[in-house]
Amino acid sequence: MSGNSFGQLFRITTWGESHGKALGVVIDGCPPRLELSAEDIQQELDRRRPGRGKGASPRQEKDRVEILSGIFDGKTTGTPISLLVWNEDVDSRPYEELKNVFRPGHGDFTYQAKYGIRDHRGGGRASARETIGRVAAGALAKKILQGEGIEILAYTVELGGIRVEERDQGEIEKNPLRCPDRKAAEAMEARIDEARLRGDSLGGVVEILARGCPAGLGEPVFDKLEADLAKGLMSIGAVRGVEVGAGFQVARMLGSECNDPLDSTGFTKNDAGGILGGISNGADIVLRTAVKPIPSISVEQTAMDSSGRSVSLRIQGRHDVSAIPRINPVCEAMVAIVLADHLLRQRALKGE
Amino acid sequence: MSGNSFGQLFRITTWGESHGKALGVVIDGCPPRLELSAEDIQQELDRRRPGRGKGASPRQEKDRVEILSGIFDGKTTGTPISLLVWNEDVDSRPYEELKNVFRPGHGDFTYQAKYGIRDHRGGGRASARETIGRVAAGALAKKILQGEGIEILAYTVELGGIRVEERDQGEIEKNPLRCPDRKAAEAMEARIDEARLRGDSLGGVVEILARGCPAGLGEPVFDKLEADLAKGLMSIGAVRGVEVGAGFQVARMLGSECNDPLDSTGFTKNDAGGILGGISNGADIVLRTAVKPIPSISVEQTAMDSSGRSVSLRIQGRHDVSAIPRINPVCEAMVAIVLADHLLRQRALKGE
């Protein structure tokens, strides 16, 4: 229980279901006297809204954030910041027929097994709308990081089996998939169109880069920086794998290839992804997450109903083809939250 | 700070440096009335000792565990269990010349950057000996899990670029690399011999399987089961990536391939790796970790010394070629600790 909070000093608690009244987050431990407006948060929320990119569902909430506490005269006060987004565009009727069906790839079966009750409407708490709170809190975390010159960027490096061959950061904002390789982006869009026609969905890989992070963040041996980052990213619904730096590729490297030499100029390459011994080393932090295909597909599937019988299922309704690129700002948010938390933890230590 | 504890209800705190007086762990929250002997723990510790398998270093501690508290009449009492292993076979002289050198691939540079001081002897706190406390605590966690019929098994599925082609569990205990494919095991051993001759080291992939886990473990949305497992595994020194079920392969799958159908007989395949919506679904839990090559190599490297100058470095002394297979019981321990913790958390909920 109590699994809905994250972070130690910069600590967020999210709440809300897809078709409930509202969703929100409480951020505790935000340093005082940071300038913060609803617009700062809204910008981030708008980046995760539907209708942004080819893979998107047509659900069109406005998702306007309200700041309910913790801000005075446009500045944080050090008291908890409560942020809320009302659920406006909710039509639960399509879910009525799914009430007693455990959809493949969803948490329906496991929520029922765990709690003995579940809000089936729109996936309830297991909906991707849950990430609204994360992204809103991430906007604050980014504010803290900006003060230290740290910047977070998430972009798409693989989608539907197509991988980028180059990483041109100037390209990222130019295509709706946030892909740093223009040619790859076009091929990805085509792949999305195909999948949509078939009523199927696609997975991919998001890479997250943190630039400007000072050496010294991370608290071995359990709260190593990559350990907390892995937890944060793996806690996002669609993520099935996390790697840092060379990641799984280390399995095929020699020690003499994998080690990053450092000389009087610093590290001469960055297969470590900016983290050594669980502590940031001053280089760019580089992470990748594996994102599974959206489980709601209109292709026919076999499922179980709540009485234990097999049923055939075609999921109707508005669904994205891929969690990418809407998941990208969520990945950014989680990385920002972890870094902000560790930045505060390191301040406590350095104060000495 | 306070990064040396792990778990919520079953909570471990480890301490100790490679060349300090001793290493140990305090386990708090272990249920009372479990039978436990030093031998139960020793068996697990012996599995992570050096000299087990081809890639091993010759350091030969006995690593005898002492139980200092929490056990009475051979049973746990519900009070904290303190376990200690003395550091006996310590020769710090070879490290004297490394005192002012930041070895590539090690935490030397980052510990210095973070704390402004470090125990350089044998890697200090960043040594793999730190995992003694994890493995000792894992022995207790396994006891708790056994009472529920849950079993954890870690084995090698890739080493030095060689991947298993089959998973014959009967084979695992028959070769020192804990590889479930006899032919692959032989090729891996040959690869280790080559690397040792060159003074180089090898990475690989360890797969961890948890069988018999009931549906219902995991606490969304942040303490999802895979999120805590990812943190636990990623907190192990050499681990650079973690994936669950199909893992990074989901990036190349269609939704219709990736979803595990469930019918009246249950799940008909297991690409989810036993976890849906952050909660165990009753199927086998399957995880993989990417293990980097041992950074201590006798191949010549460029390093920085503490005054910021470039130095040439050849690391002498006793070092494994690969963290595999000694890391396997550490992976088992971390998975056991996470599952035991979530089992207790679920009991609190189910008690209702």
Add this chain to the structure above:
Amino acid sequence: MSGNSFGQLFRITTWGESHGKALGVVIDGCPPRLELSAEDIQQELDRRRPGRGKGASPRQEKDRVEILSGIFDGKTTGTPISLLVWNEDVDSRPYEELKNVFRPGHGDFTYQAKYGIRDHRGGGRASARETIGRVAAGALAKKILQGEGIEILAYTVELGGIRVEERDQGEIEKNPLRCPDRKAAEAMEARIDEARLRGDSLGGVVEILARGCPAGLGEPVFDKLEADLAKGLMSIGAVRGVEVGAGFQVARMLGSECNDPLDSTGFTKNDAGGILGGISNGADIVLRTAVKPIPSISVEQTAMDSSGRSVSLRIQGRHDVSAIPRINPVCEAMVAIVLADHLLRQRALKGE
């Protein structure tokens, strides 16, 4: 930081300022399938509203609670429960002149010292309105406790120097001060009238009784039941002391007087207040808290302004004469929250 959450398994996070948009609480870890309506919570909130009893201020919010998440079909789902109360009747103008004054007995000076910024309106986060979240969460905790036959009752045993001479529980609901001694209640009311005329305020003592609590709650050695109860009660704004059972009176007792004998019928007296060795013993849990006089008085006082100058101050506006009896349901709530949390912690243990 992160000081706005309380509890381990039953965990509450409160937020909100006196004159902000709203106040609220998120409850994480509430067991699923409990029946809960807004009315259940409203009843408790109504007990802490102004205008209840002689010492009350005329501020007349409706303080209607809204349930925003975590409830489905009238039952808890195991997901976080977000409760919100809008601030409706807010007039911040009287506080404008206090903007730069540190009022004696208030947190004005210390909030400024700590955060370098403060919301001065109505005391901001330090207002007694902050307890709305506690009382709302306490309503849930009471639901959990009711399921185990545990009942919490707070009543007034001293006010303005007048102490009760008897504890007739039937009397408590019959007078607005929740005093179990009718004669004392009348004298207390008279004392309140006097103090109000003088523009002064009064302190007192609230006793809290928990009946039906099973033996076994409490987690030594730091999370002893009385330790968590003391923290919970001492975290209420006006509380300056907490004692359990005979409390400070133990200083004047012999061991042979203080020890509660137990024989085949159980404990034959209860000077321990139901807790031994940090664990409930099955007897009534008895606690008392010292409640300081409301610091906002219209008697002239010396204060400091934000430029460090002495100023003379007469606080105008609507203020209670005593925090009693409005603080009583807050005390009940905190005791209920601690007991519910420890009940869940004990379930995790007993599940074995």
Add this chain to the structure above:
Amino acid sequence: MSGNSFGQLFRITTWGESHGKALGVVIDGCPPRLELSAEDIQQELDRRRPGRGKGASPRQEKDRVEILSGIFDGKTTGTPISLLVWNEDVDSRPYEELKNVFRPGHGDFTYQAKYGIRDHRGGGRASARETIGRVAAGALAKKILQGEGIEILAYTVELGGIRVEERDQGEIEKNPLRCPDRKAAEAMEARIDEARLRGDSLGGVVEILARGCPAGLGEPVFDKLEADLAKGLMSIGAVRGVEVGAGFQVARMLGSECNDPLDSTGFTKNDAGGILGGISNGADIVLRTAVKPIPSISVEQTAMDSSGRSVSLRIQGRHDVSAIPRINPVCEAMVAIVLADHLLRQRALKGE
């Protein structure tokens, strides 16, 4: 569970039973580069040893502390500090006859009720020897506080019904009871002699003073400074009440008496005990704890045995008449630990 850790950033975990092999503590989160020797800790441990003062038992351990980790070249390294004291002078035979008896005033009954098993020897985990870990950790906390000019002092203000009439701090170290009033000290000693002759025991009140504490420590609304202090003190075995500043006396004060005026020179009195709104205000922090009489008395008592029958009991063996003055350094340690923890928490905030 997991109740054996305390603190957020400066976090201690204690372990050990009275008649087990050893007792100890792990301190995580201690800032690096503090000079620390075993002697620094030993000095504090010697202050809580038996045989110091009239009320003392003759048990004569040496209680030599061993530092097992976290110190290098005489300085803290930022890694966990493990401290251990062996149990040398253990004779468990006198406890054999108490094996099946629940002694009044002890945790015997409740430990059995909670855990279904207990180490009866010397009170097991519920023994006052458990405080060794607290005092050892407190020595570190004091080091941190000294660096900020903060000093903690605990002294006896009441014992066996005798209260001090003056607080002459120069007197404290001059008498074994740590009483700041020489005449009162003499009367207390006489009272102890009487009680010892009768085989009875005495309670008292310890006052704790923290000088030099900056304004700004404490994290409202739940981790208020007095709330954490109350928890820390109430978690000590014999403590039955905690108050801050005027404490329970506030119940009899008018607001105009209770409020501490502040003018251009600061606070002109200190009934708040140095804490306002849950945050230190820069004045001395003043706390008092009610200490119950030692429950082990040779006066005849009625008890229950484990089969539920009434038995008559006279406890033999070596027992103090009063927990005072040995509890005084334990109170100091807990206050030091809370203040050190909040100092680090405030650093994280102030770093901004």
